[in-house]
Amino acid sequence: MRAESVARRLLSFRRLSVGKLRFEADDHGGEALVIEVKPRGKARCSRCGRKCPGYDRLKTRRWRHLDFGAHQVYLEAALARVECDRCGVVVEQVSWAEPDSRFTLHFEEMVGWLAQRCDKTAISTLLRIAWRSVGTILERVVARHRAEIDWTQVTAIAVDELSFRKGQHYLTLVSDLQSGRILWSREGRSAATLEAFFSEIGAEACARIRHAAIDMLSCGTLTGLGRSPTMERSRSCRLAPDDLAAQDSAAQVIESEAAHPHASSWRRGHRGRTLHPFPVV
């Protein structure tokens, strides 16, 4: 079997043609595998997915894919821009990545999986990517899966934070406490960050949330939780950054944790700044 055929089967993305393969020196003293690819079929708008006429062609760009052994793997393509009646002139759609990403979907899904089991340092070191890239990838992963979330089933949430850039920046993660699935993420860890979550899910979904496990030291007054009538009593919960006792109380599961099998194990894990071993996103 030809190397191009092997590569196409391994990549397993739809509507993708594989060209030449080559090795290049990478930034870590090794060799990276570069696979030339291009989208197959008529060009589509990357925003709405409709078939569109071509407009022009962009310079070659790369997407980081899952490593092959010790070798980093990159897909390389010169994409076209298309002229969409609805969206204007935009880059064409590809099956292996989102329009603004420099990583393939498979790579991003792995980051999402690891984020539920490792801290950001481990992810950044293992995958050899920048701190900031972990955060932006997680935001895209969560956004992709949010469309599949049945908010009528979300009644208990866990709110946690991941630090990055040597602790100067934080990413807030909201998970379904029962299924363990990550529901939402956003850079920051303030009350405003959490408020944004409640604003986005809407009043109906807020009203169904009856329990919350919080592990955010500088969240301040949890004004966002006040959006849910059934969580009114949690409003006065104030988190003191330098008060360990307050940290414990902040991590408590408001109202009854007994009804939620993941709650106690999540509490055991929260001090280590690692998330409870939740299922895959």
Ligand SMILES: [Zn+2]
């Ligand atoms: Zn469009």
